[in-house]
């Protein structure tokens with residue numbers, strides 16, 4: 020079976036962008052692939068974070084993955100720092116990665132702007148660690164949102180560089196995009212993200228979700244209810260495409276263009292579908308939250324299985340590098 024690897028940072032709230040851009044797709048793919056999903060805590064420490072919350076956030080991220088439909092039966096789920104080989108391989112990859120390649124990464128440039136007082140080495144070599152995450156398991160496919168595509172391209176480049184210099188032992192991983200690879204935030208301008216606080220969390224209460232949706236920016240040229248709108252430039256329509264069926268999409272497309280459906284009605288229709296999909300997830304998360312011991316067991320099982328694969332790869336890597344192995 021072909022192998023998939025993907026990861027998510029334990030940054031607190033997991034939002035609609037993470038869900039439709041990645042997690043929901045991961046669940047779809049579990050039947051076809053050998054799946055490994057990782058809560059990437061070492062990635063999350065490249066920026067300032069509340070130390071006392073990290074443990075909880077990590078467990079919560081795993082809990083959400085399970086609430087969304089992943090399980091130890093269909094995937095290995097684990098925490099990055101529990102498999103030591105990730106950072107070990109990242110160091111080796113650092114030695115084949117040209118600095119120019121990491122400096123030109125859009126995410127590095129954005130984060131360097133956001134965190135001017137803490138532009139650390141980890142922030143820069145972040146995509147090298149990401150390449151190590153994937154290649155440690157020789158995963159050929161990586162389901163991610165659009166913002167990660169550049170990092171996957173770099174992973175291919177790193178695999179090529181390593182294979183060319185030493186021996187061809189790594190695949191060149193390909194990204195798999197979901198049907199909604201880029202969800203904008205409620206500001207209708209930037210990518211939905213925790214940092215920009217323009218997100219709708221997947222575990223938020225219905226009332227909170229509606230408040231955010233009600234105020235969300237739509238087609239800015241549609242000022243009055245009677246103005247026709249353009250679904251192609253409306254972020255609410257993009258979210259509809261991820262949550263609504265074809266009949267509803269056609270109805271909205273037509274209604275928006277002819278001013279037959281107002282923005283609030285359109286949002287109410289979306290809200291109905293969001294509720295249908297997210298309420299069972301929230302309920303499952305609440306139930307899972309009563310037994311954190313189970314989450315810990317799932318993560319321990321995932322780390323044991325992944326740790327064994329990681330060890331085999333690192334033994335091969337050390338040998339390939341020509342190191343002295345006693």
Ligand code: TYM
Nearest residue numbers: 025026027028036037040041059149163164200201202211
């Ligand atoms: P992270 O934690 O920022 O996001 C997790 C996943 O959610 C996707 N995503 C989105 N998709 C659509 N619209 C959005 N607004 C949106 N926001 C986030 C991301 O593309 C991602 O797939 N560097 C990664 C984590 C990582 C990783 C890996 C991924 C570490 N190692 C190895 C794949 C393979 C990250 O920060 O994702």
